[in-house]
Amino acid sequence: MPRRKWSSPPCRHISGSARRSSASRLAYLSEAGYIAQRRVRTGSRYRVWLRMTRSGREAYRRHHAALVAIVNGG
Secondary structure, eight states: OOOOOOOOHHHHHTTTTTHHHHHHHHHHHHHSSSEEEEEEEEEEEEEEEEOOOOHHHHHHHHHHHHHHHTTTTT
16 A cells, blocks of 8 residues: 555545544544644644554555455355
């Protein structure tokens, strides 16, 4: 999986979640050590940049493998 950084507005668009619910989900993932967040000031606003940590990528791979196994019947 390539390393990428995402800002929070595109992540909200992809997930289809509202700002408040995405903030709580991101806080949970950050506390679990799955993502790292960095706040950067752009003009008068802050933009939050996100990246998956090594443990986050490993957890994602395990989760994806489990879903593939379910779909493939085993």
